[in-house]
Amino acid sequence: MTANARQDRPGRTELGRVLMSGGALPPEWAPSFETVPRSAFLPDLMWPFDMETGTSIAVSQADDPAAWYGYADADVPVVTQWDDGKHTGREPGQVSTSSASMPSVVFRMLRDLDVRPGDRVLEIGTGTGWNAALLAHRTGAENVVTVEVDGAVAERARVALERFGAGVGVVHGDGYEGHPEGAPYDRIIVTAGVRHIPFAWVEQTRPGGLIVAPWGTHYGNGDCVARLAVARDGRSASGAFTGPVEFMKLRAQRLSPVVHSDYVTGGPEDRDASATDLTEDAFLGERFSPQRFAVSLRVPHCRHVVAEKRDGARPVWFYGLTDHSWACVMFRDGETARIWQSGPRRLWDEAEAAHQWWENEGKPGHQRFGLTVTAEGQAAWLDAPERSWSV
Template sequence: MNDQDHLSKQLIGVLTANGVLRTHAWSRAAEAVPRHEFLRGGFFRRVDNTVPTAWAPVLEWEAGWLEACYTDESLVTQIAGTIVPRDIRGHIMRQPTSSSTLPSLVLRMLEDLHVEPGNRVLEIGTGTGYSTALLCARLGEQNVTSIEYDEDVAAQARTALGRLGFYPTLVSGDGLLGYDDGAPYDRTIATCGVQTVPSAWIEQTRPGGLILTPVGGWLNACELAQLTVHDDGSASGPLLSGHVSFMLARPHLPRPLGLLPDLSAGKERETTTGADALNDWTARFILQCAVPRAQQLTVERDGHTEHVLIDVESSSWAALHEDNGRWVVRQDGPDALWDAAEEHLGRWHAVGKPAVETFTLTVTPDGRQTVHW
């Protein structure tokens, strides 16, 4: 057994013991797909103790590359939309834009997709092609369609898949539009986060079929939604337990904040819900539902820290700070952001702060999305 086989077998053993790999069919698929083949272009390693975060390239011939490919970690493969590991000597301080998701999450999502032999699957976000290969190994390449927004990323995935003899239908384009030419699909799975589930995915998935997608937003709380498509063109289903982290689809990324508003303006009042609510993942997810266009930042002002929510589109904002053990909010603009946040969180608290796996997401035929608990 060579090093790669040993490392792969070791990782699969860990995922099986942890309950991630729950079926023999997906275990066989994982055994058939070597992850390192999808990371031959290298990856970026986070540099410790850097602010903002710095990233250093790790290339295929360097020590530790192969071992890292078989760790249960997400590995960043692109930064700032165009920069790949071979482009950098030293460090780079920009935002990651593509990655190879940690294998436990990839395989957990594939298990939660509940595929059956012969199912046709649409994958949104080819990425490195690793999850695409797993689908091919499980269902056959003829049943797999995958769409990738970034043409360079798609080309690298196509090469890696071809090395393993997999030739699914690969499309470069906006995954939020799906791929109507291959519809209807039995299953649709997204490997990027979305703020709202696109109507095209529902239209292109057959009634009774499943959509599995991360649903998140600009406050960086994300949950997996497992939706069943209904005959009337709606879709609904539970949020699955366990917080997840995915990069948002590029068309769903936030607008630049631009020039900050005058934070001394607006109306001020005391609030029983402080900015510390944002430290709780589920509370932050609920806040996203209340103020879906808001972004968060902190500023030092007048000798104290202010926690600011800004909706660039409506020019609404809310700034909170702590004053002698009490929280004070100041708001301005057409939408009272913190009023909406308090109302949503108040209803959640009133029923005992239920866990996220009790939540249900519904998308109506006209595209309106609601979360219930």
């Protein structure tokens, strides 16, 4: 890597201090953080997430270098592509489709990966190339292969990596299939949210190796980092979750938007009405609360949508993904929540039962849950693989 790559800007120094003190940056990754700045892999025009406004804003290095470097050195996610590359102009597009993750998330996942010098690593989702460059610094560029499904994104990352001096192998292809030409790998890391972990990743990892991937169900956009160890016989991979995150979804596993009018049809006589004593705070908690994750594991083939709160009322919708069953719970401040359901499934009843199960189990956090992947499918579990169910 180039000797002049290190950039001792005050913002980077402060970021390193915050990451280290918060436990996100392990000591063994500190040299890589110092040597490989995120700024070396970001485009001139980017869209960082502004924490104060809660929106993505356009920032150009040419127009405002101070702001550009300020965001590059901040613990915020940065969108680098909208709408699969169809977007043009400075204003944010409709859907973010490539990004540079928050540094705290990047280094927590690298910590989970437990990479040792000389390990062979496959990365699924190249993005800007920063994560691949960090891996190259830690384990050797010749030991890292990164796969990117978007040709334009792959080419930009390849150029940035070459410019930086990290000779990582960049492959334009579908990471869902892995990269068997370079197998077996000691580690596989995935930088996109997945809803199904393909067994190809297990097959391409050596026995005892690790797979680290943001995993979740179609219930919502939230993910949880799965840290899976491949069994000695290579027939499965299993491990506990390490914490909640949210990633752009693997393109092969994106879910098409739910069309509300396809579900809610007919009149009042076509739906059942009831009520629940469960409150909004108890059911939803915060954005990354463990009850949301627990319910997502226990209510299969369902999408839920939390609407904005207006005038003290917040509707939460549930849509079946295998039929047109639907449900809505209307939480209203100071009142008993009302329920409407329709279709072969009673989705709210399932969600409420899942929440009750979570409470009965002692309100377990994310780390008490785990995932096992075999050639036959995947199963979630609580506390031990023996307590598993298909997901």
